[in-house]
Amino acid sequence: QKEVEQNSGPLSVPEGAIASLNCTYSDxxxxxxxxxxxxxxxxxxxxxxxxSNGDKEDGRFTAQLNKASQYVSLLIRDSQPSxxxxxxxxxxxxxxxxxxxxxxxxxxxxQVKP
Amino acid sequence: DADVTQTPRNRITKTGKxxxxxxxxxKGHDRMYWYRQDPGLGLRLIYYSFDVKDINKGEISDGxxxxxQAQAKFSLSLESAxxxxxxxxxxxxxxxxTREETQYFxxxxxxxxx
Numbered sequence: 138q139k140e141v142e143q144n145s146g147p148l149s150v151p152e153g154a155i156a157s158l159n160c161t162y163s164d165x166x167x168x169x170x171x172x173x174x175x176x177x178x179x180x181x182x183x184x185x186x187x188x189s190n191g192d193k194e195d196g197r198f199t200a201q202l203n204k205a206s207q208y209v210s211l212l213i214r215d216s217q218p219s220x221x222x223x224x225x226x227x228x229x230x231x232x233x234x235x236x237x238x239x240x241x242x243x244x245x246x247x248q249v250k251p
Numbered sequence: 252d253a254d255v256t257q258t259p260r261n262r263i264t265k266t267g268k269x270x271x272x273x274x275x276x277x278k279g280h281d282r283m284y285w286y287r288q289d290p291g292l293g294l295r296l297i298y299y300s301f302d303v304k305d306i307n308k309g310e311i312s313d314g315x316x317x318x319x320q321a322q323a324k325f326s327l328s329l330e331s332a333x334x335x336x337x338x339x340x341x342x343x344x345x346x347x348x349t350r351e352e353t354q355y356f357x358x359x360x361x362x363x364x365x
Contacts, residue, residue, distance in 0.1 A: 181294070242293060
């Protein structure tokens with residue numbers, strides 16, 4: 138069974154620090170990777186997508202992908218209390234091609250303390 | 252206006268009742284999805300549809316049915332609600348083509364079955 142694993146946390150960091158969120162996946166042929174942010178009681182919001190090995194930066198967010206290690210991470214620089222949320226890692230499912238479905242991890246809860 | 256809307260936003264019902272959750276989108280996407288979210292279990296796919304004539308079961312379709320009335324509308328029905336269907340339900344959309352796994356979520360429906 139294809140799986141996406143995340144540490145549920147909570148991960149606690151002080152304001153202004155770098156938060157590092159990690160995700161591993163089981164299907165080595167996966168090609169697309171996503172990070173969603175979800176505030177309590179709200180819907181998931183897409184914050185980053187990454188498809189190639191290496192880093193992808195968008196503002197304070199950097200996604201890192203290592204397909205050989207089946208590992209994807211999200212770094213949040215200069216963490217703010219407003220970044221406190223659950224971060225969901227999602228991986229595009231592959232069959233003979235893209236199945237069009239995402240496999241979600243259970244999410245990591247981030248707490249940024251002022 | 253929100254791109255993906257869900258009605259109702261909150262619903263309380265009794266065991267054995269039939270209820271329908273509705274999803275509409277103005278994003279022009281052809282693909283639509285229904286998920287449920289339970290604490291500690293992450294997002295689980297119930298049904299998905301890649302066009303009006305295409306309906307597919309997800310990992311937890313038992314006890315649910317769906318209807319794709321138009322490209323922009325996708326409804327989820329609980330034929331006879333039971334308490335373990337109490338959850339947060341999300342509709343999501345995506346577009347066939349490049350980056351087709353990128354899904355966008357509606358605001359969610361919180362359902363309580365007594």
